[in-house]
Amino acid sequence: MKSFIKRFFLVVMPILIIVSFVNYFGDAANIFKKDYEKNIANDILKGNNVTNIANHNERLLQKYLINNASFCPDVLMLGASRSMLINSTYFKGETFFNNCVSGATIEDLIAIIEMYRQKKCLPKKIIIGVEPYFLNSNNNQKRWETLELEYQTFINQTANDSLKKEDNLIFKTEVFLKEFFVFKELLSPSYFKSSVLELIMSKNSDPFVTDKRTNKTFTKLFDGSVNYDVGYREASNEMVEEKVSSFLARDISNFENFDKLDISLQSKFVSLIDYLLLNNVKVEFFVAPYHPKVYEFITHTAKYKNVIKSETFFESLALKKKIKIIGSSDPNKFKLDKTYFYDALHLKEKGVGIFFNSVAE
Amino acid sequence: MVFNSVSFLIFFTAFFLLYWFVVNKNLKRQNLLLLAGSYVFYGWADWRFLSFLIGVSALNFYLGIHIEKAKNPTYKKVLLYIGLLAGIGGLAFFKYYNFFVTSFKDLFQLLNVNLNLQTLNIIVPLGISFFTFRTISYLLDIDKGKVQSTKDWVVFFNYVSFFPALLAGPIDKARSFIPQLEKNRFFEYNNAVDGLRQILWGLFKKIVIADNCAYITNNVFGNYESLPASSLLLGAFLYAIQIYADFSGYSDMAIGFSRLIGFNVTKNFDFPFFSQNIAEFWQKWHMSLTSWLTEYVFTPLSIKFRDYDKLGLIFAIVINFTICGIWHGANWTYVLFGFLHGCYFIPLILKGTINKKKKIAKDRLLPSFREFINVAMTFSLVMFTFIIFRSETIYQAFHYFKGLFSLSIFTNPIPPLSLSKLDTLAIVSFISIMLIIEWLNREKEFGLQINYIKQPYFRIGVYYAILFSILFFGAITSSEFIYFKF
Numbered sequence A: 001m002k003s004f005i006k007r008f009f010l011v012v013m014p015i016l017i018i019v020s021f022v023n024y025f026g027d028a029a030n031i032f033k034k035d036y037e038k039n040i041a042n043d044i045l046k047g048n049n050v051t052n053i054a055n056h057n058e059r060l061l062q063k064y065l066i067n068n069a070s071f072c073p074d075v076l077m078l079g080a081s082r083s084m085l086i087n088s089t090y091f092k093g094e095t096f097f098n099n100c101v102s103g104a105t106i107e108d109l110i111a112i113i114e115m116y117r118q119k120k121c122l123p124k125k126i127i128i129g130v131e132p133y134f135l136n137s138n139n140n141q142k143r144w145e146t147l148e149l150e151y152q153t154f155i156n157q158t159a160n161d162s163l164k165k166e167d168n169l170i171f172k173t174e175v176f177l178k179e180f181f182v183f184k185e186l187l188s189p190s191y192f193k194s195s196v197l198e199l200i201m202s203k204n205s206d207p208f209v210t211d212k213r214t215n216k217t218f219t220k221l222f223d224g225s226v227n228y229d230v231g232y233r234e235a236s237n238e239m240v241e242e243k244v245s246s247f248l249a250r251d252i253s254n255f256e257n258f259d260k261l262d263i264s265l266q267s268k269f270v271s272l273i274d275y276l277l278l279n280n281v282k283v284e285f286f287v288a289p290y291h292p293k294v295y296e297f298i299t300h301t302a303k304y305k306n307v308i309k310s311e312t313f314f315e316s317l318a319l320k321k322k323i324k325i326i327g328s329s330d331p332n333k334f335k336l337d338k339t340y341f342y343d344a345l346h347l348k349e350k351g352v353g354i355f356f357n358s359v360a361e
Numbered sequence B: 001m002v003f004n005s006v007s008f009l010i011f012f013t014a015f016f017l018l019y020w021f022v023v024n025k026n027l028k029r030q031n032l033l034l035l036a037g038s039y040v041f042y043g044w045a046d047w048r049f050l051s052f053l054i055g056v057s058a059l060n061f062y063l064g065i066h067i068e069k070a071k072n073p074t075y076k077k078v079l080l081y082i083g084l085l086a087g088i089g090g091l092a093f094f095k096y097y098n099f100f101v102t103s104f105k106d107l108f109q110l111l112n113v114n115l116n117l118q119t120l121n122i123i124v125p126l127g128i129s130f131f132t133f134r135t136i137s138y139l140l141d142i143d144k145g146k147v148q149s150t151k152d153w154v155v156f157f158n159y160v161s162f163f164p165a166l167l168a169g170p171i172d173k174a175r176s177f178i179p180q181l182e183k184n185r186f187f188e189y190n191n192a193v194d195g196l197r198q199i200l201w202g203l204f205k206k207i208v209i210a211d212n213c214a215y216i217t218n219n220v221f222g223n224y225e226s227l228p229a230s231s232l233l234l235g236a237f238l239y240a241i242q243i244y245a246d247f248s249g250y251s252d253m254a255i256g257f258s259r260l261i262g263f264n265v266t267k268n269f270d271f272p273f274f275s276q277n278i279a280e281f282w283q284k285w286h287m288s289l290t291s292w293l294t295e296y297v298f299t300p301l302s303i304k305f306r307d308y309d310k311l312g313l314i315f316a317i318v319i320n321f322t323i324c325g326i327w328h329g330a331n332w333t334y335v336l337f338g339f340l341h342g343c344y345f346i347p348l349i350l351k352g353t354i355n356k357k358k359k360i361a362k363d364r365l366l367p368s369f370r371e372f373i374n375v376a377m378t379f380s381l382v383m384f385t386f387i388i389f390r391s392e393t394i395y396q397a398f399h400y401f402k403g404l405f406s407l408s409i410f411t412n413p414i415p416p417l418s419l420s421k422l423d424t425l426a427i428v429s430f431i432s433i434m435l436i437i438e439w440l441n442r443e444k445e446f447g448l449q450i451n452y453i454k455q456p457y458f459r460i461g462v463y464y465a466i467l468f469s470i471l472f473f474g475a476i477t478s479s480e481f482i483y484f485k486f
Helices: A002-026 A036-045 A058-068 A106-118 A143-158 A169-187 A189-201 A237-249 A263-278 A292-299 A302-321 A349-360 B006-022 B027-069 B073-110 B128-143 B153-161 B174-182 B189-222 B229-260 B278-284 B287-304 B306-327 B332-344 B346-351 B369-390 B394-404 B421-440 B456-473
Strands: A049-051 A075-078 A096-098 A125-129 A208-210 A282-287 A324-327
Touching: A002 A169, A002 A189, A002 B189, A002 B456, A036 A049, A036 A058, A058 A106, A058 A143, A075 A106, A106 A143, A106 A263, A189 B456, A237 A292, A237 B189, A263 A282, A263 A302, A282 A302, A292 A302, A302 A324, A324 A349, B006 B027, B027 B073, B027 B128, B027 B153, B073 B128, B128 B153, B128 B174, B128 B287, B153 B174, B189 B229, B189 B421, B189 B456, B229 B369, B229 B394, B278 B287, B278 B332, B278 B369, B287 B306, B306 B332, B306 B346, B332 B346, B332 B369, B332 B394, B369 B394, B421 B456
Parallel strands: A075 A096, A075 A125, A125 A282, A282 A324
Antiparallel strands: A049 A208
């Protein structure tokens, strides 16, 4: 038995050492490079566009952007990737910043607003790109946990007792452990693949500042919004259609098991809106449309019925709180055909313009 | 907790150390630990049905003892029928209730009668088809006197819920498995090393072959209406490879983990894609299920129909395989899948070659042309039924076939957009490597049984090559094992 275990480890150890080495030095998602997000944030805050950004922690980037900014924006855009293209050109004469993060959840919105609150820097207006899965307790989104401390601070100060978590040693230890467990990626097989490629290709993955808005890789603009890369922007209609078909061939991410509009999430969202209104922040909702095929599919698929119901929830909340709603998930309402979309979910700039040029006017 | 997850790695490491270092000197404690481990494993997957699993075990344990004890044959039969009814009833309720309700409703609607039957929102307990078949065979064997009931509840509960085989088999019969639980187990170095090799081979098949094929087949079956016949043919071919790599990969891992803790579990696959006819295919595909059905369904049926000669045999086989199809799930596609396989046997029965066994390429490296054609024909027949198996409805399967048999078969297949040339080349290469390795080792227990290679460094080189291919080419987003849903 002992000889079995000894031999087993002799065979396995070199693998573990190689995998850890490659994952640490390849570091495809820059999780072991501590200043990666900080440097991007500094360049953006100097008024630059930054491109060649590899995988990174978007929440951490927002944290640096907010905490290191020397200004307080008048208008904030919050939401998920579908609202990331909304930029300052639509808000002339006002300081605009886009703090959207991919797969944003209500927890993300709360945490970001908390960071502005702590800076005593709440904006005059916040446009929230509302997403149906905000109300899906099974949306499987965990990325917001990077900002858990900020989220929990807001909840502890504003929400009702049931949501509060004591700001004690246990909670702080939890947050510390989460940061520490990033090191489990050292042994991650899935991370290994990307890290090997990173090492082999040894391409320069360091972000750099650029004057251009459109580049080979996606560009984070000086106002926090993004511009997709050339390849994505110039995809033919056929390629977009194929993206849409393959998107529809699988379960739609974030909408899996969307069996109800979660009461607790509704209540969190309403509390957030009440807090903003109470602090004289003007709130608007942006409902981004889906690609026509996707909308058609969602409306005719029983398991996605709550996607449409959630829009009704946001509409009635807006009506009740006198909040302006921009857009609709139904592309037909604005005569947006398939040429207005980059893929199944994301509207092109010409589509965004339809909604936000009128806002600017 | 699936075998190819970090949580299982941690669980099994802790279990292995406790099993061989802490409770190894006491069989009772070792069995108790095994049972606790099995329940943790099952509860981790779905804790809601843990009590159901325990209840099923308790009922069958009690029935087993009393069937054996019963002097009165009627009482004995009553107890047996209670057990069978509970087993088949549970299976019917959890897996087939909604299927029966909707099928009845549809049938009566054809006659313009609206039945007010409601479907239920039922969650199927994981592994129910597997542990139910284990308990049924136990009761039937006791009734027939093939096995004695065990009086040790820990042993029996372990037989029902043995974690390496709990969720997707192999389906061991009590007479081969319970004796292993009743005797002291000793760590055997060679058996454990073989177990590790088998786990490695299973992981390779699951993560490198099946999960990568799944990426393409999901795309093809999801968009079959807009794809040319060449793509559909490729999708069908890859799905046959996927389901084999997925299920045999799982079985290899289950057998490998069992070996590491001193058990020899029934072999489930014997390189079925090298079969020369459909009868041979079923002797080599999901062998534990085939063996179960042969013993408890086909044999009694063929005895019943023996007066009808070949026609009786055809009836028995078609019914047997239709049940085999239904076992997979509550869908007409599975029924048709099983029925067609039953029908595939008819020419063999009529020709009288059903039991004819001829080893492929015996003492040769390559098969003869005739053998090759036989293998290709058998594979094609099986591949076509897997289209039905994979389809969500008969309608979808029909349209898939309609698309498949068209002139666009001569066009280039369209790969999914995001699949790079390197990925495509890697998938094709790894499928070839798997088939070549399995072909070379077709006389062995499993594909990677390479203990005949004497140079240890060469063996270690093979392990490293496989490990790195898993790490580098393994699908990042692993999909669930296909047979978990059965």
